[in-house]
Amino acid sequence: MLRAAGKYRQAFLLGLQGSLVYRWNFAVRGFFSLFHLAAVFILWGAAFAGREQVGGFDLRQTLTYFTTILFLQFLISAFNEDYQISEEIRQGLINQFLLKPINYFLYRLSIFAAARLVSGALILLPLAVAYPFIHEALSFPSEPWRLAAAVPALFLSALVQFTIAYCFGLMTFWFLEIQGLVVLSMAVEAVLGGQIFPLDLLPPALHAVARFLPFYYQMYFPAAILTGRIGPTETAEGLALQASWVVLLLLLAHALWVRGLRRHTAVGG
């Protein structure tokens, strides 16, 4: 058990080194995301003009939601893991993992965790720069249970994010080029994950359907817990649904891996 943990610890450390090489790219990306935040503040500021509330929440609560989403994008979201996995399959680099006593999913998950640790830390820099200008527009709820519930929700969200990206990467066993599919799914994930607008602003019927989809648990759910958009009952139900989606996605990932390997042809020596 400890030996196995040691293997993935090394993979994590390798991932950490690899991500630190691209620290400036992450940092630049982080600073440009402040433009996105500015756009959000301006658009929603204009939409709230002359109104106390939109969809039951005031302007500060809405801006807090989007700021939290921005932070979570760097902390738990999959960046280009699907593309990296796809390239490893396409170029035959995956063959080395078939010959070693290492689980490819856990190896990739370790690298994902390292990359998010770096990007999650680096986004704090631009947020710290922006803080003096935006802190008056933010309002976080003070209930301690939210932090306690957010920890497992964030962990499970990261697993949902990664496993979906992993499954898309494995599609390369069937399709040579998956980039189009990935970007297509990004649009769906952005909307149904609550990155474009808070999902509670959708018509109630659509919102109810969205709650049962995995995208809801990628970003919206932990952000909604942290920013007070859902209560304790909905949080408890959500955690159960989120855990169910993790199990289902892990089963899907395993099935794709087993079936994909049957189609895979390793060439070269």
Added chain:
Amino acid sequence: MSAFAHHFRVWVASARYSLTRALMFRGDFVIWSLVELFWMGVNLLLVEVIYRHTDSIAGWSRPEMLLLLGTSLLIQRLLMGFFWSGLYDLGRNVRNGHLDFFLAQPGSVMFMVSTRKLDPDGLVNSVVALGLVVYAAGELGLRPSPGQLALYALLVGCGLVIHYSVLMLSTASVFWLTSAQGVEGGYFSLIEFSRMPREAFRGAAEVIFVWLLPVVVVSNAPARVLLHGFEPAWALGLAGFAALWLGLAVIVFHRGLRRYASASS
């Protein structure tokens, strides 16, 4: 043969090659057309969701906002169709030395780099964006005169020049930074502002995004032509911005080109 005619013939040859390639990879063409359509749908959905809860954004009604969004998307799709692939490849080509290929071609390097590839999927979706503009104009009961339509087309062209220049400036940073990844993303962050009414910008945001960076006027100016007719300040302002930013892009690209040292052994 004039330089213009020569470059036009080169562009036609490149466009024919790109179309042939798109027909060879029809599945890719369909997928990428859907990708762009979906992302346009995402923007449309945002507008629809906000207007479920409010009647106006900075004094703009829903159909007015759709007109602005359609105009912004039209300019962006034209950019994607005509220039995106070439400029995206520029970053990679500088890094791996493949820019040599463009330096050896008979024509302006900046032109060759920018127009080497045409993306039919972007152009197909520009028709969808235009459809959104027509729908919004119909909702507003607008009956634009031929002069208004001509001016709208001209200002959309100016907007395209500005978008191209901003993207070129972002990508040309590769000559100094080695990797333009992340910096290219700056372009996409900035175009978010082009989907918002100018009246929404106040204080420092107005100075930065309306006056310093031309990201707001780029779509507001053409949309206002359809809504309010010819407004000299807006039309001339946009044309001036287009000339200024294109000039800046030309200077920066050629300065960068001087730093290019190839990568071959």
